Amino acid sequence: MRFSVLAGCAVLAFLSLVGLIWSSWFWLGVLLFGALVALGVSDLVQPRHSILRNYPIIGHMRFMFEGIRPEIRQYLIESDQDEEPFSRDKRSLVYQRAKGVEDKRPFGTRQRVYDSGYEWLTHSAAPKHIANHDFRVTIGGPDCKQPYDASIYNISAMSFGALSANAILALNTGARMGGFAHDTGEGGISRYHRQGGGDIIYEVGSGYFGCRTPEGRFDVDKFREQAADPQVKMIELKLSQGAKPGHGGVLPASKISPEIAEARGVPMGQDCVSPASHPEFSTPIELMQFIKTLRDNASGKPVGFKLCIGHRREFMCMVKAMLETDIVPDFIVVDGKEGGTGAAPLEFANHMGMPLVEGLVFAHNTLRGAGLRDRLKLGASAKLVTAFDIAKSLALGADWANSARGFMFSIGCIQAQACHTNHCPVGVATQDKTRQRALDVPAKSERVFRFHQNTLKALAEMTGAAGLTHPNGFMPHHLLMRESDRDMVTGEEVYPYLPEGFLLRGDGDDFGYSMRWNRARAEAFEPFDASYV
Known part of the structure; x- marks a missing residue:
């Protein structure tokens, strides 16, 4: 057809x-x-x-039809249907930066600045010029022997199998060209990750793909072999993801190709199951012990975990387990529920899990309250497409940002929402060889590289405009938001950094932290009183 x-x-x-x-x-x-x-x-x-x-x-x-889109966009804005044109603006911005064309727009903001919820960054009367936009963050705590000097902006988790071979190869090649990292997703390290030659964050999910026994349990010898690859720079244990937290998955046998089977270490002809929870641990202390197992067999590379915040007390259980065992991961990635580039049940996508802003602020302040924030790095992931998105995340406590959606746009994704049908029209999310040939790897890898470079250039300009010399200088007071028609508040008022060690000292409970902290325990995720979570 x-x-x-x-x-x-x-x-x-x-x-x-x-x-x-x-x-x-x-x-x-x-x-x-x-x-x-x-x-x-x-x-x-x-x-x-x-x-x-x-x-x-x-x-x-x-x-x-794209030629008449500006008129359509204006009609939608004037008709109070602004969500779609604004998201389309973001996609257009990525395309322009990826293609290396002019991304400036005339006639002022596309946002309606008088609406409640509108956000902006404060700028300085004495802006700085930042010549080098290659912003880096060193990830690796005291127990890490091979810290990773990561870019402040990296490719978030997307598995081979969900994405096509050409998409993976273009993303990883672009990451190599730009010196930033590519998270494998839980689908394991494929031949296309290796062929691209870019830095890899190896994600280990509940299916332990690439390091599993025939029964689906964790195989430490296979993991050690994967982690020893010089291309692998960090290990990320996935507890949950923003698109469908607490939900397992099944890749039907009919969709498993020999290449997918090779990457995941699963047999052909059988359904590939990702359990909702990990079979190797069930308590906070066991989780920390498993992280130690990964660390002991990861050739000294940084080891951390990723999660979408659910029960806040359960995250505090993990932090208490860190204190009790003195096993502190090198990093934690907070995944917002608004992210997720793959298909998910509609109810999960819309109503399960905590959005990034709330999750990031809670994790950051809990770690500060427990005196652990300086011992690990905090990543943020969820629809972080623009320089403003990155700056806002850094202001609220993150050390770096990951993006899946932005980099998918850069290789040509048009959000056809056919990811789960194998009929992706641009070859990004399909295993159909005739469809994925549409994605030209050399051309798209250049676009991945340019999108990353131009986004960080824009971040450098925003950082300098704020009077800062590095994006890690963004704090909550640099962020302002409109609360109502005539009122505005600072990020410091809405999302303050709470005092270091306040949970250990039992100082106050203005934000409900101490109440949950007192109910959390390292021995189990269940509270002392199961009727209250």
Whole structure:
């Protein structure tokens, strides 16, 4: 069906050529349909537009409609339907930065500055010039023998299997070109991660893909072999993800290709199950002991975990276990529930888990209250596409940011929302070889690199405009937001940094922290009183 228009034009061009036997008028058909055939062939081989490679000739209709999009956008804004055009603006911004074209817009803000909830950063009357935008953060605590000097902006977790081979290869190649990291997702390290040559964060999920026994349990020898790869820079234990926290998954046997089976270490012909919880631990102390096992077998590389905050007391249970065992991970990544690039049940995507801002602030202040914040680094992940998104996360306590959505846009994702159907029109989220050929790896890897570079350049400009010399200088007081028509509040008022060690000292309970801290225990995730969580 995707090539039917091209095939039809070829047939009509041939018939027109035959028709010249009877009438010279058929030259019109030869010229018209011949030109369309030439256009279709050109579409198939050009590297710039994935849509045209998968939908020759008819794909041009998309670009024709894009030409009138500014008018449509303005109509939606004026009709009070601003969510969609604003999200489209973000996608357009990524495309422009990835392509290296002008990303500036005339006629002021696209946001309605008088709406409640509008946010902005304060700027300085004495802005700074920042020449080097290669911002770095060193990840690795006292027990880490190979700290990783990470970029402040990296590719978030997306598995091979969910993404196509070409998508993984383009992302990882772009990461190598830009000197930043690519999280594997829980699907394991594929041949395409290795072929790209970029820095890898190896994510270990509940299925232990790449380091599992035939029964689906953790295999320490296989893990040690994976972690020893010089391309692997950090190990991330996934407890939950923003798209569907607390929800397991099944990759049906019919979707498992030999390459997916190779990366995950699973047999062909069987469903591949990711349990909702880890079989190797069930208590906070056991979790810390498992982290120690990973650390002892990770060649001295940083080891941490990722989660979407659920019961706040349960996160405090983990922190108490750190204090009791003196096993402190090198990093924690807080995943907001608004993230998630793959398919998820609608109820989970909309209503399960804590959004990034609340989760990040809670984790940051809990670690400060327990006196552990200086011993580990904190990452943030969830729809962090623009320089402002990164700056805001850093102001609220993060040390670095991850993005899946932004980098998917950079390789051509158009949010067709067909990720789970295997019919992705641009070859990003499909295992169909004929569809994923639309994604030209050399062209898209350049776009990954440029998107990262141009986003950090924009972050450098915002940082300098705020009078700072490095983005890690952003604090809550740099963030302001409109609360109502005539009132504004600072981030310091809404999301303050709580005092170091306040939980250990039992200082006050203005924000409800001490109440939950007193109910948390390192021995179990269940509270003393099971009727209250």
